[in-house]
Amino acid sequence: MALAQSMLPPPFLAVAAIQPLPHQRQTLPIGAVRPGILPPRAAKRSAKARLPSAVTDESLSSIISDLELELDDGMAAAGELSGGSTLAERWREIHGRDEWVGLLDPMDPLLRSELIRYGEFAQACYDAFDYDPFSRFCGSCKYSRRKFFSSLGMDGAGYEVTRYLYATSNINLPNFFRTSRVGARTWSQEANWIGYVAVSDDETTARLGRRDLVIAWRGTVTRLEWIADLMDFLRPVTAVGIPSPDAAVKVESGFADLYTDKDPTCRFCKYSAREQVLTEVRKLVERYGAAGDEVSVSVTGHSLGSALAILSAYDIAEMGLNKASGGGGGAAAPVAVFSYSGPRVGNGRFKKRFDELGIKAIRVVNVHDTVPKVPGVLFNERVPELVRKAAEGLPWSYSHVGVELALDHKRSPFLKETGDPSCFHNLEAHLHLLDGYHGKGRRFVLASARDPALVNKSSDFLKDHHMVPPFWRQDENKGMTRAHDGRWVQRNRQEIDDHPEDTHHLLRRLGLAAENN
Amino acid sequence: MALAQSMLPPPFLAVAAIQPLPHQRQTLPIGAVRPGILPPRAAKRSAKARLPSAVTDESLSSIISDLELELDDGMAAAGELSGGSTLAERWREIHGRDEWVGLLDPMDPLLRSELIRYGEFAQACYDAFDYDPFSRFCGSCKYSRRKFFSSLGMDGAGYEVTRYLYATSNINLPNFFRTSRVGARTWSQEANWIGYVAVSDDETTARLGRRDLVIAWRGTVTRLEWIADLMDFLRPVTAVGIPSPDAAVKVESGFADLYTDKDPTCRFCKYSAREQVLTEVRKLVERYGAAGDEVSVSVTGHSLGSALAILSAYDIAEMGLNKASGGGGGAAAPVAVFSYSGPRVGNGRFKKRFDELGIKAIRVVNVHDTVPKVPGVLFNERVPELVRKAAEGLPWSYSHVGVELALDHKRSPFLKETGDPSCFHNLEAHLHLLDGYHGKGRRFVLASARDPALVNKSSDFLKDHHMVPPFWRQDENKGMTRAHDGRWVQRNRQEIDDHPEDTHHLLRRLGLAAENN
Numbered sequence A, B: 001m002a003l004a005q006s007m008l009p010p011p012f013l014a015v016a017a018i019q020p021l022p023h024q025r026q027t028l029p030i031g032a033v034r035p036g037i038l039p040p041r042a043a044k045r046s047a048k049a050r051l052p053s054a055v056t057d058e059s060l061s062s063i064i065s066d067l068e069l070e071l072d073d074g075m076a077a078a079g080e081l082s083g084g085s086t087l088a089e090r091w092r093e094i095h096g097r098d099e100w101v102g103l104l105d106p107m108d109p110l111l112r113s114e115l116i117r118y119g120e121f122a123q124a125c126y127d128a129f130d131y132d133p134f135s136r137f138c139g140s141c142k143y144s145r146r147k148f149f150s151s152l153g154m155d156g157a158g159y160e161v162t163r164y165l166y167a168t169s170n171i172n173l174p175n176f177f178r179t180s181r182v183g184a185r186t187w188s189q190e191a192n193w194i195g196y197v198a199v200s201d202d203e204t205t206a207r208l209g210r211r212d213l214v215i216a217w218r219g220t221v222t223r224l225e226w227i228a229d230l231m232d233f234l235r236p237v238t239a240v241g242i243p244s245p246d247a248a249v250k251v252e253s254g255f256a257d258l259y260t261d262k263d264p265t266c267r268f269c270k271y272s273a274r275e276q277v278l279t280e281v282r283k284l285v286e287r288y289g290a291a292g293d294e295v296s297v298s299v300t301g302h303s304l305g306s307a308l309a310i311l312s313a314y315d316i317a318e319m320g321l322n323k324a325s326g327g328g329g330g331a332a333a334p335v336a337v338f339s340y341s342g343p344r345v346g347n348g349r350f351k352k353r354f355d356e357l358g359i360k361a362i363r364v365v366n367v368h369d370t371v372p373k374v375p376g377v378l379f380n381e382r383v384p385e386l387v388r389k390a391a392e393g394l395p396w397s398y399s400h401v402g403v404e405l406a407l408d409h410k411r412s413p414f415l416k417e418t419g420d421p422s423c424f425h426n427l428e429a430h431l432h433l434l435d436g437y438h439g440k441g442r443r444f445v446l447a448s449a450r451d452p453a454l455v456n457k458s459s460d461f462l463k464d465h466h467m468v469p470p471f472w473r474q475d476e477n478k479g480m481t482r483a484h485d486g487r488w489v490q491r492n493r494q495e496i497d498d499h500p501e502d503t504h505h506l507l508r509r510l511g512l513a514a515e516n517n
Helices: A002-006 A041-049 A073-078 A087-094 A109-128 A144-149 A200-209 A227-229 A253-260 A273-291 A304-318 A348-356 A385-391 A420-426 A428-436 A453-456 A503-509 B001-007 B041-049 B073-078 B089-094 B109-128 B145-153 B203-210 B227-232 B252-259 B274-291 B304-317 B348-356 B385-391 B423-424 B427-436 B450-458 B503-507
Strands: A159-168 A193-200 A209-217 A234-237 A249-254 A296-304 A334-342 A360-366 A403-407 A480-482 A488-490 B157-170 B191-200 B211-217 B234-235 B251-253 B296-303 B335-342 B362-365 B402-406 B480-482 B489-491
Touching: A002 B335, A087 A109, A087 A200, A087 B423, A109 A144, A109 A209, A109 A296, A109 A334, A109 A360, A109 A428, A109 B157, A144 A159, A144 A193, A159 A209, A159 A273, A193 A200, A193 A249, A193 A273, A193 A304, A193 B274, A200 A209, A209 A234, A209 A273, A209 A304, A234 A253, A249 A253, A249 A348, A253 A304, A273 A296, A273 A304, A273 A503, A304 A334, A304 A360, A360 A428, A403 A420, A403 A428, A420 A428, A428 A453, A453 B489, A488 B450, B089 B109, B089 B203, B109 B145, B109 B191, B109 B211, B109 B335, B109 B362, B109 B427, B145 B157, B145 B191, B157 B211, B191 B203, B191 B274, B191 B304, B203 B211, B211 B274, B211 B304, B234 B252, B234 B362, B251 B348, B252 B274, B252 B304, B274 B296, B274 B304, B274 B503, B296 B304, B304 B335, B304 B348, B304 B362, B402 B427, B423 B427, B427 B450
Parallel strands: A209 A296, A296 A334, A334 A360, A360 A403, B211 B296, B296 B335, B335 B362, B362 B402
Antiparallel strands: A159 A193, A193 A209, A234 A249, A480 A488, B157 B191, B191 B211, B234 B251, B480 B489
16 A cells, blocks of 8 residues: 555654644543643743742642743644544544545644544553452453443543453463463463453543444553564464455464464353454444444554454454444444554455455554564565565565554653663553654654653653653552451452353354354 | 570471460551460351452452461460560560560560560551652651551551651662652752651550650661671770760761761751750650650661661660659669661670660561671670680670570461572561561461561562562552642652751750750
């Protein structure tokens, strides 16, 4: 695709600042839709004046106060790229209908805030995952499904999680799966939580202009060795039960395994991730289609989660689950992938079929991150057409899908010099870079003043003088709490959701039940 | 002293269990006085029955449920060593009047619970200290003085902190002092919080049988390199302004510096730790003496904090501050040191003078911990009298003070095999060992069922199968909190106490004011 080619990493140009729409700085809960906001000069000055002169000052200060935003008053004149229109009016465009042509350079503020919003759905998978090998719930989601967003302080998200997704940890992905150090009395020996399906509530649906289904896949926060383990080989999707009219459509076999493997002995992974997500999407599309809602399917993921997002988006479209059941009638729900630091997933034929199915994908990457460069370092979408044709049959000829939005962490004045590849790959860092991105060669200026402190949630990437502790995201006392009798205990978690009772019924309707029992 | 000699580490004998006083298991907040409690068989069985059969059980379980206490019903008959008498009746004995003769083997339950209680006052210094180099308050106490115990969940302590103690961090003790990674806007560049003075409230005073002043000194949690740095040389106490009728009374110079150094430019350490503690003790002894209270002075500390405890107890007694002012009249308040894993502090003459002053010290050690064996590895109180006399003039001839209570971490079935010296040295581990200690060669059985989970607060010492995370004591999000505007900030601390206004006046009365300005 010409578009993908044109989205190669930009050269490191000199800077000309251009800024959209300054209106009043406002409280922005994580997960809320952010129009491109830049505090006007007056607001900035007052923020600076609020800096505590003495540590005994009772006011609060934050890292943002440290920044000299250096705004030019003239920048406001550079214009309102959104043209004042709302997400409800523009959502199809923002969702990739036109493959984001004209929205990336200069950066469209509404698209920017939506990229951050979908990235935060992926980030939620990290923030909610129980990594602690001493927890009996290691490998599960720390929060109950019904309180998912509120537990994460994302009350403003406006979505409801309808299903948790699990995968079997029998697959060899040591840095992705986590299991308790001690096997006894753990929630599960075989399963790991790998994401969720959520749907917008009525209020948010009105704001978004359609009922939005979000599928968010967990990836890997640090430790990039998994990618080396994965550089395995391409395998036809049909070999793992994913339909395709073209037998030459292939994907990396590790991703396919992760997506399709199951363990009949395990309550949580007796259905594959694939079966879980397909049945849930079928159910929700039918439910909201029957209610007359316009529906969109938005699949998001970071790193390995991006691979699952691309694969599952393909599967959903190939299975026709974005259409009302029965095949007839109404328009298909548009399917878009919001990918962050994702590796390549399949071959050129996979990409071709992905495009034919009308799936849109936007891939946010940091040019210094190696993960998006693999697999397929030698043979990929960047080599000349002729070489690619010749290499098509090779098991290591990969192709990216969709449109790339290349960011450069060296543009952010908040980030320090480091050689740590896990910093380059960090999702929160990408969201920070998005907030400062205004187009190729344009100066880095925070558009919504999204809190840069979030970058250090699980990295050591902010400059020291901002005084934000590295890796600050942690539970009080590692989840140990004081019981009524004074003892320190790990609180037992509430009932952990496994699978809705209609899963098998829905699988039968999808023609997939034969695989189950 | 004959007593100190007789308290050498016991041989690893076979076990005969003897147990005091089983009454009902009860809620025991940390810091509460614990009579020697052992749950009766029925209580134990029901605790075991409460073990969650499934992780979805909503009940709480704790590590204690894991233990087979293996009680013999006959053990109860072994008797109630406390003889049913109360702390109010026995406090002088427990406080060391008779140098703990007859209380250590078998272990007196009341003494055991008091050793744990004073150890917890020392532990509070660790739990309250801000170690985070990214905090603007690094090196200070995390909690305000008036809410000290409640912030630590020690509401039941029954003491009120009357003063925080600071030292100048200009001294070369890199693992003791902590300073912010970034100098600007920190609470202090020169000071570190090193402990506190507290006094028992009326209710607790009634229970204890006297008004108890506690002086607790912070030590070093991990990193034992400081002890190597300190193996410096002995120095006459008079050289640093501590009085002594015997010019040959010497202490390790590093401890003396830490205790007496100050920095006139610093709000928090313009008075030395010595000046702070002496003026506070004088004030409190006068206040409560005038009110007709019997008063005791209890000095506690772990590791380096033990050295400060011994040195300050000596100083208080030598200065006569435990007596009502004017020198005349009433009896002196008894001064006792509760020392945990402490090194040697001074020479033989220091010990001699310490004894002459009537100060009592009990030193709880783990026989596998090296810290109590230094300084003075070659010449110390254990070498024959003749050698000691000959070595007396050497600058590396040290002597322990007081009575040693030697514990052995290998006796606890909760602790794993490890070669990590910081585990052997850990204060919480000592408190756990105390709770299981019943006398030389007697079986390890938890007397009060003090929660073994506390051991892993800042160590990795519990057996893995107890499923208590190592180093679990940590603040939620490293103290980052969400402000009203959604930003993540380090909360500014309330006003940090420096020094009472009467400090200079009291110093003048003590004849020490000439040193100040």
